[in-house]
Amino acid sequence: MSSGSLTEGSTVLVTGGASGLGAAVVAAVARAGGRPVVLDRQAPGDGVPWIECDLADTRAAEAATRELAERSGGLDAVVTAAGVDVPGRLADVPGETWERVVTVDLLATAAVIRAALPFLVAARGTVVTVASTLGVKAVGDATAYCAAKFGVVGFTRALAAELAGAVGVTLLIPGGMRTAFFDDRDTRYRPGPDAALNEPADVAAAVLFALGQPAGCAVRELVVCAEQETSYP
Structure with a gap:
C-alpha cells in the first residue's frame, strides 16, 4: 500500500484468516482487489496462500x-x-491454558508485526491490531483474555507512536461477533440466543476502511460493536 490505500494487488497478511473475523477480512480484501495471505492452524478459503502455524510458538510465527x-x-x-x-x-x-491465551492474543501479535516490520516500512504499509471491548472494560472470569487484550491496546498505542510517519497503525476494538469463537465454551460463558452480536463482515468493512486511508492519514482507533454491547463503554 505504498500509495496509502488498498490498491489492486496489495498483499495483506491476516492471522487467524481461516475463520471468524479473519476469514471475513480475507474475503473483504479479495473483493477489494487485494491479495490476502494467511497464518492459521487451519486452511483458509480455496486458493488463499497460507502457512500452517500455531501462534502460541512465537518464534515460529515470526519465521512464518x-x-x-x-x-x-x-x-x-x-x-x-x-x-x-x-x-x-x-x-x-490451568496455568498453561491461561498463558496460551495471553501468548496467542498478545505475544503473537507483537511477534508477527515485529517480523513484518521491514516489509511494512518498505511499503509504507499499515497494521491493524484486533483488541476487544474487553481490552478497555474488565469483567470477571476473563483474566487471561482481559490481560491479553488490555495488552494489545497498550502495545498498539505505543506502536503507533513509535512508527508515526513510517507505518500506519490502527487499533480495532470489536465487540462480540457471530462466529465460532464461543462454540467450545461452557454454556454459562456463551452468548444467549438474544445476545447483541455483530456480523464479522461488518467489522471487516471497518478494517478495510482503516486500510484504505491515504498516505499520511491514520485511523488510530476504531470501536465497532452492536448498539447494545454490554462491555462497552
Whole structure:
C-alpha cells in the first residue's frame, strides 16, 4: 500500500484468516482487489496462500511471517485477527491454558508485526491490531483474555507512536461477533440466543476502511460493536 490505500494487488497478511473475523477480512480484501495471505492452524478459503502455524510458538510465527512476505514479494498490511479465549476463574484455569491465551492474543501479535516490520516500512504499509471491548472494560472470569487484550491496546498505542510517519497503525476494538469463537465454551460463558452480536463482515468493512486511508492519514482507533454491547463503554 505504498500509495496509502488498498490498491489492486496489495498483499495483506491476516492471522487467524481461516475463520471468524479473519476469514471475513480475507474475503473483504479479495473483493477489494487485494491479495490476502494467511497464518492459521487451519486452511483458509480455496486458493488463499497460507502457512500452517500455531501462534502460541512465537518464534515460529515470526519465521512464518517472513516466509509468507518473501513468497509474496513483500507485505502492504498486516491484520492480527487471530484470537483465543478460555474463560473461567483464575484458580480454575490451568496455568498453561491461561498463558496460551495471553501468548496467542498478545505475544503473537507483537511477534508477527515485529517480523513484518521491514516489509511494512518498505511499503509504507499499515497494521491493524484486533483488541476487544474487553481490552478497555474488565469483567470477571476473563483474566487471561482481559490481560491479553488490555495488552494489545497498550502495545498498539505505543506502536503507533513509535512508527508515526513510517507505518500506519490502527487499533480495532470489536465487540462480540457471530462466529465460532464461543462454540467450545461452557454454556454459562456463551452468548444467549438474544445476545447483541455483530456480523464479522461488518467489522471487516471497518478494517478495510482503516486500510484504505491515504498516505499520511491514520485511523488510530476504531470501536465497532452492536448498539447494545454490554462491555462497552
